[in-house]
Amino acid sequence: MTTLRMTEDHEWIRIDAAGVGTVGITRFAQEQLGDIVFVELPTVGRQLAQGEDAAVIESVKAAAECKSPVSGTVTEVNGALAEEPGKVNQDPTGAGWFFKIRLEDAKQLDALLDEAAYQAKTAK
């Protein structure tokens, strides 16, 4: 069973069966940013606090930060984005993922938005 949660800042996190979270930015976020030309990813092994700047997204228009939705340790990053940052635009919640994180405290997920709540928020 997987759990998908969103933040107010337009990141998503999907928790797999092993309890590892995959993080990226939402479709809404990539639409707002426009064509993404570079993503600076965190290093594997980095400890992130919830809400800490984890990645920098450079679009043709501006730079934006991706914050970590939860506290934990980065276990893997999406190296494919170095060659094809456009994956974030094309498939933001799939091939355009940013990094994987081992959660410190799964309870932090409770304060995040579920998909319906997030959709309601961005539909405004």
Add this chain to the structure above:
Amino acid sequence: MTEAPLLRTALHALHRALGARMVAFAGYEMPVQYPAGILAEHQHTRTHASLFDVSHMGQARLALAAAAALEALVPVDVLGLAAGRQRYAFFTNETGGILDDLMISNAGDHYFVVVNAARKAHDFALLAKHCGAVVLADRALLALQGPLAAQVMQRLAPGAAALVFMQTAALKIGSAACFVSRSGYTGEDGFEISVPAGEAERLAKLLLAQQGVAPAGLGARDSLRLEAGLCLYGHDIDASTTPVEAGLEWAIQKARRHGGARAGGFPGADVILPQIERGTARRRAGILPEGRAPLREGETLLDAEGRRVGRLTSGGFGATVNAPVAMAYVESPLARPGTELAAVVRGRTRACRVAALPFVPHRYYREKTP
């Protein structure tokens, strides 16, 4: 703070219908991009042709008799501008700074000028006071840019296709009485078309219906002009930069320089003319960042010793170069292509080097085919 409602161009409804994302720019609601996106619109302009709505820019007409008065505001040879010709110019201030850049055309029986949207109020006041200019508020301005632009114009208005770079003509496109110049802001061959606002949408639709033509927004316009090494007022040039610092001395003709027939006689001449001969402490330069992440306006440049030697004035991603590109003012001895510098980004340094401008060769149509 109260915000004035945004102005709309004659093509507002068309932009909406085309699915544009609209943003506030210089008091107007303008398309920053269409569904294709900035990178695709940029590429399309370099390989095909794109239609840009630049109706937010200011258009005005001046009597031919105002030539001398206009020359007193710009370091450009206006009296020597022949009918059917256009020249790049800039208003200067007493300290040699640039108040705006503009295009001046000799339309035969009047001068036609185009100024930046954000400087309209200033420029129109200046032109009204000194030159009796009449603002053309009821005209839209379209730019058709790219290697296919000439073929399109050949079909719709052969007289336009017969022009060479920086030539102008009054001609009809369909039913619309237009004033066309072969110029633009992308580095590509192309045309800027002044058209009565009431005819603008019909003309835009006609142009968009031509094979190879797609709409492009202000986002692509900015990345195209940056790759072409063209200055954006308020960023790469402003009241604190002189034309010589900006590398624009090519636009100051011989007649207005020392020893010329009408040397000086414009604001800041005593600053600008000596700079042409002696140089300046800083120069505008192209900057190529290492890696894929763009550098941005406002970031500081350091030399190998960590000394502050410049500041970025424009930065973004060059879709044709397929790399980030930027422009900056740097200390003149360092403004040579190849100089290695570092930019300070979010507290860290990023390697970059000075590069020749433009980043992409201009492809203006300068010669008539034999």
